[in-house]
Every structure is written in structure tokens, then in C-alpha cells.
Amino acid sequence: MAAADQIKSLIKSFGQSDDARFFSTALQIAATEAQQGHTTFAQELKKLIDEAKNGRSLNQIEKKAIQINLPKRELQELIEVFQPKISLKDMVLDNSIKLKLNSVIKEQEKWQLLKAHNLEPKRKLLLTGAPGTGKTMTAQAIAGELGIAVYIIRLDGLMSKFLGESIAKLRLIFDAMNDHRAVYLFDEFDSIGSHRNQHQDIGEIKRVLNSFLINIEKDKSNSIIIAATNLPESLDKALFRRFDEILEYPLPDKEHIIEIIKKNTKAFSFSTKVNYKELSEIANGLNYSEIVRICEETIKEMILNGADKLEIKTLKSLLKSRNIVNG
Numbered sequence: 001m002a003a004a005d006q007i008k009s010l011i012k013s014f015g016q017s018d019d020a021r022f023f024s025t026a027l028q029i030a031a032t033e034a035q036q037g038h039t040t041f042a043q044e045l046k047k048l049i050d051e052a053k054n055g056r057s058l059n060q061i062e063k064k065a066i067q068i069n070l071p072k073r074e075l076q077e078l079i080e081v082f083q084p085k086i087s088l089k090d091m092v093l094d095n096s097i098k099l100k101l102n103s104v105i106k107e108q109e110k111w112q113l114l115k116a117h118n119l120e121p122k123r124k125l126l127l128t129g130a131p132g133t134g135k136t137m138t139a140q141a142i143a144g145e146l147g148i149a150v151y152i153i154r155l156d157g158l159m160s161k162f163l164g165e166s167i168a169k170l171r172l173i174f175d176a177m178n179d180h181r182a183v184y185l186f187d188e189f190d191s192i193g194s195h196r197n198q199h200q201d202i203g204e205i206k207r208v209l210n211s212f213l214i215n216i217e218k219d220k221s222n223s224i225i226i227a228a229t230n231l232p233e234s235l236d237k238a239l240f241r242r243f244d245e246i247l248e249y250p251l252p253d254k255e256h257i258i259e260i261i262k263k264n265t266k267a268f269s270f271s272t273k274v275n276y277k278e279l280s281e282i283a284n285g286l287n288y289s290e291i292v293r294i295c296e297e298t299i300k301e302m303i304l305n306g307a308d309k310l311e312i313k314t315l316k317s318l319l320k321s322r323n324i325v326n327g
């Protein structure tokens, strides 16, 4: 049985919303039980505590935000938090990228084992490539695979909204990484990673970039840090060696175009036989995002026309006109 003062401390910390004290007392109780030979009960407690911690972590970041007087609405524009349900299987990826991502996930699934052997699991990734090739989606898929939350941080917003305070805000985000194991995606990374920036205050950008470099270097958390950029050539070379893995996302080739079309129309059938090779030629040059959206448009057309089969000519003409718009 837990000691009287442990129970009192639990109730007090609950009343004061002191999560840290609550969890440390609960762990003490588990430890006491284990010492008394009640190992099953101690393990059950430990599991309950872990689950409760996960459940609380999203609340916590919101609280932190309030503590630093960041208006909630503004924070929501800059940092999006959620628990993705997608996995890597939902993506169409180059083989080399797939291999690297699978290796990251494998190491992350066993991160405690690696740490116990003084080994660092890979967890700092730089994703580069054209828009609509799956960089943001990758961060979500990794979080989905690991069953943890993803924080999507809009750096361009951080830079423009909090000019002069961006470093302090950045520090806050890196602090959160220690408290909440999650995937942290620094999206639109070029807004600080670039040395050719049109921003007015170049000095501020340099300071933020430096602070990012120091933070990422010093970071010893168990979180996964991902930076994504459409403009790798404009990145400062000093950045590259801070990452464990650099992944380059290409536009889909013809096989991948066929795969993404099949994936996104698989719940339906076409009214006529599909020449996928022809489709892949028409769609050549489009990114994944554009192709996915065109598949959705084709499905919508079918529904609005009261039909029950997809029209290949709708899909073809949408792909063609998109490619013309793109030039």
C-alpha cells in the first residue's frame, strides 16, 4: 500500500495541476510496490502512468504556451499538433527513401534498447525536394507509425510574427522536445535556412539560423526532428552535417505516377479499360499532390453526375490541363 504522505501528495498535485509532481509521486508508489515484491502491480502502475503521460502531453504544450503569454490563436497559426493516423504504406516513395525511412522507424521503435547500449538512434532528418512530393506527409507518416504526435512548426510564420523574439520562441520549442517525445517538423525551413533571403532583417535571420544550429546540435531529447525545404540549393552548407539523414524527394517517375493513380482510385472502377502507360505520359512532370487532387476531382465528378464508375476522359483532361497550366 502507498504511504499516507504519497497519497496526500498525489491529491495535492492533482489539485494544483502539477503534472510533474503527480507523475513523480505515482512513480514513487510504483517503486515502493516493486520493492515490496508486488511486481505485477508495480508494472501495471508503470504502464498506467505512461499512458496517462501521453494523454496529458498535448494539454501541456498548450499550458506552456499560455504561460509565455502567447495568444492561443497566434500559436495555432504557427504550431499545429495532432496524432496522425497515416503510415508509410499510404505513401508512394522512391526505394532509397523507403529504405532510409524504414531504418529510422526501426531504430525509433527500439530507441530505448539502442540508448541502453549507448547508441544514438537516427532522429534528425533533412527533407528536400519540389513542393507536393511528400515531405510534410513523411513527418506525419513517421509519427503515425510510431504512435506519437506531430508538431508542425511554420518557421516563416515564426520569423515574420515574432521578429526579434523568434530565438526565444525557438528555444521554447526545443525545450518542449525534452518533455514530449514527438515528431517536430520545421516546415518551410528555407525561411531561416537560406542565405539568399529576401527578408528585410538579414541579421535576425542569421541569428535565428545560428540559434537553430546550436539547438539542434545540443539537443539530446528522444524526439524526432525534421526540417523540410523546397530550396535545398539555398541552404547554408553548415546545416547539412547537423542531420543524421538527408532525403531528396523527387517528382514521381512513370511507375510512381501509375502507383499513385491506382492508390487514389482503388475504391472505384473505371467505365472503360485504363491505359496506365498513356496516363503516366500525360501526367509526366506533375507532382504527387497534383495527381492526388486530380484523382479526387475525377471521383467528385462521378458522384455529382450520379454515376457509379469513374470516367477516364475526365481524369485525362484534368491531368492534361494541369500540365499545361504548369507550363
Ligand SMILES: Nc1ncnc2c1ncn2[C@@H]1O[C@H](COP(=O)(O)OP(=O)(O)O)[C@@H](O)[C@H]1O
Binding pocket: 090, 091, 092, 093, 129, 130, 131, 132, 133, 134, 135, 136, 137, 138, 228, 260, 288, 289, 290, 292
Ligand atoms: N509521396 C507521396 N505519396 C503519396 N501521396 C503524396 C506523396 N506526396 C504528396 N502526396 C499527396 O500530396 C499531399 C501534399 O503533400 P506534402 O507532403 O504536403 O508535400 P510537400 O510537403 O513535399 O510539399 C499529401 O497530403 C498527399 O495527399
Ligand SMILES: [Mg+2]
Binding pocket: 135, 136, 137, 187, 228
Ligand atoms: Mg510541405
